[in-house]
Amino acid sequence: MSENVPTLSDVAAHAGVSLATASRALNGSARTVNPALQERVLASASALGYSANVQAQAVARGTTNVVALVVGDIADPYFASIASGVVRVADERGLIVTITATGLYAGAASVEREQAALTALRGQRPRAVVLAGSRVVGAEPPTTGRERVAVVGSGAPGLRTVSVDNTGGAARLAHELRSLGYADFAVIAGPEELVTVRDRVDGFRSVAGEVPVEHAEFSRDGGRRAMSALLASGARPECVFAVSDVMAIGAMAALREAGIRPGEDIAVAGFDDIPLVADVTPALTSVALPLADIGARALELALSDDGGTEDAAPVAAEVRLRASTPRR
Amino acid sequence: MSENVPTLSDVAAHAGVSLATASRALNGSARTVNPALQERVLASASALGYSANVQAQAVARGTTNVVALVVGDIADPYFASIASGVVRVADERGLIVTITATGLYAGAASVEREQAALTALRGQRPRAVVLAGSRVVGAEPPTTGRERVAVVGSGAPGLRTVSVDNTGGAARLAHELRSLGYADFAVIAGPEELVTVRDRVDGFRSVAGEVPVEHAEFSRDGGRRAMSALLASGARPECVFAVSDVMAIGAMAALREAGIRPGEDIAVAGFDDIPLVADVTPALTSVALPLADIGARALELALSDDGGTEDAAPVAAEVRLRASTPRR
DNA sequence: CTGAAAGCGCTAACAT
DNA sequence: ATGTTAGCGCTTTCAG
Numbered sequence: 001m002s003e004n005v006p007t008l009s010d011v012a013a014h015a016g017v018s019l020a021t022a023s024r025a026l027n028g029s030a031r032t033v034n035p036a037l038q039e040r041v042l043a044s045a046s047a048l049g050y051s052a053n054v055q056a057q058a059v060a061r062g063t064t065n066v067v068a069l070v071v072g073d074i075a076d077p078y079f080a081s082i083a084s085g086v087v088r089v090a091d092e093r094g095l096i097v098t099i100t101a102t103g104l105y106a107g108a109a110s111v112e113r114e115q116a117a118l119t120a121l122r123g124q125r126p127r128a129v130v131l132a133g134s135r136v137v138g139a140e141p142p143t144t145g146r147e148r149v150a151v152v153g154s155g156a157p158g159l160r161t162v163s164v165d166n167t168g169g170a171a172r173l174a175h176e177l178r179s180l181g182y183a184d185f186a187v188i189a190g191p192e193e194l195v196t197v198r199d200r201v202d203g204f205r206s207v208a209g210e211v212p213v214e215h216a217e218f219s220r221d222g223g224r225r226a227m228s229a230l231l232a233s234g235a236r237p238e239c240v241f242a243v244s245d246v247m248a249i250g251a252m253a254a255l256r257e258a259g260i261r262p263g264e265d266i267a268v269a270g271f272d273d274i275p276l277v278a279d280v281t282p283a284l285t286s287v288a289l290p291l292a293d294i295g296a297r298a299l300e301l302a303l304s305d306d307g308g309t310e311d312a313a314p315v316a317a318e319v320r321l322r323a324s325t326p327r328r
Numbered sequence: 329m330s331e332n333v334p335t336l337s338d339v340a341a342h343a344g345v346s347l348a349t350a351s352r353a354l355n356g357s358a359r360t361v362n363p364a365l366q367e368r369v370l371a372s373a374s375a376l377g378y379s380a381n382v383q384a385q386a387v388a389r390g391t392t393n394v395v396a397l398v399v400g401d402i403a404d405p406y407f408a409s410i411a412s413g414v415v416r417v418a419d420e421r422g423l424i425v426t427i428t429a430t431g432l433y434a435g436a437a438s439v440e441r442e443q444a445a446l447t448a449l450r451g452q453r454p455r456a457v458v459l460a461g462s463r464v465v466g467a468e469p470p471t472t473g474r475e476r477v478a479v480v481g482s483g484a485p486g487l488r489t490v491s492v493d494n495t496g497g498a499a500r501l502a503h504e505l506r507s508l509g510y511a512d513f514a515v516i517a518g519p520e521e522l523v524t525v526r527d528r529v530d531g532f533r534s535v536a537g538e539v540p541v542e543h544a545e546f547s548r549d550g551g552r553r554a555m556s557a558l559l560a561s562g563a564r565p566e567c568v569f570a571v572s573d574v575m576a577i578g579a580m581a582a583l584r585e586a587g588i589r590p591g592e593d594i595a596v597a598g599f600d601d602i603p604l605v606a607d608v609t610p611a612l613t614s615v616a617l618p619l620a621d622i623g624a625r626a627l628e629l630a631l632s633d634d635g636g637t638e639d640a641a642p643v644a645a646e647v648r649l650r651a652s653t654p655r656r
Numbered sequence: 657c658t659g660a661a662a663g664c665g666c667t668a669a670c671a672t
Numbered sequence: 673a674t675g676t677t678a679g680c681g682c683t684t685t686c687a688g
Contacts, residue, residue, distance in 0.1 A: 005453070007680090007681055007682085008681065008682060008683095009681080009682095017658080017659085018658065018659045018660075019659085019660090019681095019682080019683090020658070020659055020660080020661095020683080020684080021657085021658060021659075023682065023683060023684085024657095024658090024683090024684095027682095027683085029683085029684085030684095031657080031658090031684095032657080033657075033658085034657065034658085037657090037658085051447065051450040051451050052451050052681085052682080053387070053451065053453055053680090053681055053682070054451040054452055054453075055383045055386040055387050055392060055452070055453065055680095055681085055682095056387045056664095056680070056681035056682045056683090057681080057682060057683075058383040058664090058682095059381070059383050059384045059387050059664050059665060059666085059680090059681080059682075059683095060663085060664055060681075060682040060683040060684080061664080061682080061683065061684095062664065062665095062683095064383060066426075073412060074402070074408055074411045074412045074415055075405075075408050075409050075411070075412035075603070075620065076408075077403075077405065077408070077604075080402055080403050080404075080405070080408040080411075081403050083402045083403070083408075083427075084401060084402045084403035084429070087402055087427060087428070087429050088429070091428065091429065096426050096428075096452065097426060097427050097428075098394075098424050098425065098426050098427075099411075099415060099425055099426075099427050100415070100419070100424075101412070101415050101416070101419065119379065122379040123379050123380050123381065123382040124382055124383070124424065125333070125381060125382075125383065220603070220604075220607075249604060249607045252607065253607060275403070275548070276405075276548075276577060276604055276608070278581075279548075279577045279580065279581060279608050280604070280607050280608050280609065281608065281609030281610075282609075292403065335664090335665055335666085336665065336666060336667095337665080337666095345674080345675085346674065346675045346676075347665095347666080347667090347675085347676090347677095348667080348668085348674070348675060348676075348677095349673085349674060349675075351666065351667060351668090352667095352673095352674090355666095355667090358668095359668095359673075359674090360673080361673075361674085362673065362674085365673090365674085380665090380666080381664090381665055381666070383664095383665085383666095384664070384665035384666045384667090384680090385665080385666060385667075386666095386680090387664090387665080387666075387667090387680050387681060387682085388665075388666040388667040388668080388679085388680055389666080389667065389668090389680085390667095390680065390681095
C-alpha cells in the first residue's frame with residue numbers, strides 16, 4: 001500500500017494537459033498559460049495533493065534553492081543568533097537552509113572539520129554558503145567550488161565578508177574600562193588560533209597594554225577553567241576581559257567558586273552581548289554585536305550578484321557597560 | 329569563464345571507463361569494481377575536483393538524505409539545544425538537516441505557519457522530519473505526506489513522539505516547592521493554545537491548586553510583561569512558576585524593575601533548564617529536560633524502521649532546586 | 657498558447 | 673566485472 005507521491009505527470013494526466021503545460025501552470029514560468037487551463041491544472045494539483053519535487057527541479061534547472069550555513073555549535077547562543085538571521089532572510093526568499101556544525105576545535109582539527117564540511121556542502125550545490133565558524137589564523141581560506149560564500153567575522157581576502165570590528169570593539173571596551181578606573185587587567189581567551197580571538201585580544205591589548213592572557217576552549221567551561229587557572233597562578237586582576245560572553249559567564253562561575261564576588265571584588269566584561277547577558281547578576285558588561293542582523297546580512301551578501309568581494313563597512317561593535325564593571 | 333562543475337561523465341571520460349563504472353567506483357554500490365579501475369576513477373575524480381551532485385543522486389535513487397527540522401525560533405535556547413542534538417545525529421549518519429522556523433505564534437497563526445512549513449517541506453522529500461515547534465491544543469496533527477515524522481513534546485496520536493513528561497515535571501516541581509514552604513503561587517504562561525503550556529500549567533495546578541495564571545508570548549519579554557501585569561493587578565504571590573526558563577528570566581527582570589528581589593521577596597521557578605539558567609542570579613530553579621538528547625532521539629525515532637508509532641517512555645523531567653526558591 | 661521531446665546528473669536494471 | 677541504456681521528476685528548447 002505504498003502511497004505513491006503524485007508526480008507532475010499525474011497532475012498533467014488528471015488535468016488532461018501536457019507535462020509542459022502543467023509545469024508552466026504550476027510554476028512561474030516565463031510563458032503564460034490559458035487561465036482556464038491554469039485553473040484546471042491547479043485544481044488537479046490540489047486534488048492529488050501534488051507538491052513539486054525540489055530535487056528534481058534543481059537537477060532540471062541546474063540550480064538549487066539551498067543555502068548552507070556552517071556554524072561551530074548551533075546550541076551556542078552566538079551561533080544560534082546568527083542562524084536565526086540567516087533563516088529569516090532565507091525564509092523570506094523561499095530558500096532552504098541547511099546547517100552543518102563543525103564543532104569548536106582548535107588548530108588543525110578545526111581547519112579539517114571546516115574543510116570536510118565544505119566538501120560535503122559542495123555536493124548540495126548550494127546557491128550560497130554562510131560560514132559562521134571561526135576561522136583559523138593563517139589557514140587557507142576554505143576552498144569552495146564556485147558557489148558564493150560569505151564569511152562572518154574574520155574575513156579572508158577573496159571571500160565576501162561581513163566583517164565585525166572585533167579589534168575596535170575590544171579596544172573601545174578597554175578604553176571605557178580604564179575610564180572607569182581600572183588599570184590592572186587579565187584576559188580570558190578562546191583558542192589562540194582563531195582569528196576572532198586574536199583580534200579581540202589584540203584590540204584589548206592595544207589599549208590596556210601587555211596584560212596576561214589565559215587560553216581555553218571557547219565555551220562556558222573553558223571560561224571557568226581559564227579563570228580558575230588564572231586564580232591558581234596567583235593573579236588577582238582588578239578586571240577580567242573574556243573574549244566572549246559565554247566564557248565570561250564561566251569565568252564568573254569560577255570566581256564565585258573561589259569565593260570572589262564578580263563585579264565587586266573582580267570586575268568582568270565579555271563580548272557579543274548575547275541575549276540573557278543582561279540577566280545574569282551582576283549584569284555583564286559586553287560589546288554588542290547585532291548577531292541576527294549579521295547573519296541576515298551575510299546571507300544577503302553571499303546571495304548578491306555584484307561580483308566583487310566588496311566587504312561592506314564593518315559591523316559596529318558597541319560597548320554596553322553594566323553592573324559587572326562598576327566605577328572604581 | 330564559467331568554471332563548469334565536473335560531472336560524473338567527465339570523470340568517467342577522464343578515467344576512460346563507463347559512466348556506470350565511475351558511479352560504482354565512487355559510491356558504495358553493491359557491485360564491486362576492479363581495484364585498478366577503482367584507483368583510476370578515484371584519481372580522476374580528485375584530479376577534476378569532482379563532487380557528486382546530491383540532488384541528482386536523490387532523483388535517481390528516489391530517496392534523499394535530507395532531514396527537516398521545524399522549530400519555533402532557532403535563537404531560542406530551547407530550540408537551539410534540540411537542534412544541536414538533531415544536527416549531531418544527522419552528521420553522524422551523513423544526513424543533511426534543513427531548518428525552518430515557524431515563529432512562536434499563538435492560535436490560528438501558529439497552525440497555519442506550521443502547516444505552511446510542512447507543505448514547503450514536502451517538496452524536499454525529506455527522509456524524516458522533526459517537529460519541535462509547539463503544537464496547538466486540538467489542532468489536527470500536521471498532515472504530512474508519507475514521510476516519517478517525529479514530534480517533540482506534545483505528541484499527537486498517529487505521530488511518532490518523543491514525549492516529555494511536562495505534566496509530571498510541573499507537578500513534581502509544585503510538590504517540591506510546597507515542601508520548601510511555599511503555599512501561595514502564581515503562574516506565568518505562554519499562549520494557552522500550546523499543548524506544552526497547557527500541560528505544564530495543568531501539572532502544576534494538579535498539586536498547587538487553582539492558582540492564578542497570566543498568559544503572554546512565549547519569550548523573555550512575554551515573561552516580563554506577564555509578571556508586570558500580575559504585579560499591577562496587585563498579586564503578591566510567594567512564588568511564581570514560569571512555564572519556561574526564558575519567561576522566568578523575563579519575570580525576574582520585571583520583579584527587579586518593580587523593586588522586588590527575585591528569590592528573596594518572591595521566589596521564581598522555570599522549566600527546561602536551558603544552559604545559563606544556573607548562571608543567572610539567583611540561580612533559577614527549573615525542571616531539567618535533556619534537550620539535545622531529546623533532539624537526537626527525535627531524529628532517531630523519525631528515522632527508525634519499525635513501523636509503529638511506538639512512543640518510547642516519556643523523557644523524564646527532573647526538578648533542579650536552586651537559589652531562586654530558597655526554603656521558606 | 658500548447659505539446660513533443662531532449663536533456664539535467666546520476667543510478668540501476670539488464671546485457672555482455 | 674564492465675558497459676548500455678532506460679529511466680528518476682522536472683524544465684525548457686523547439687515546433688506547431
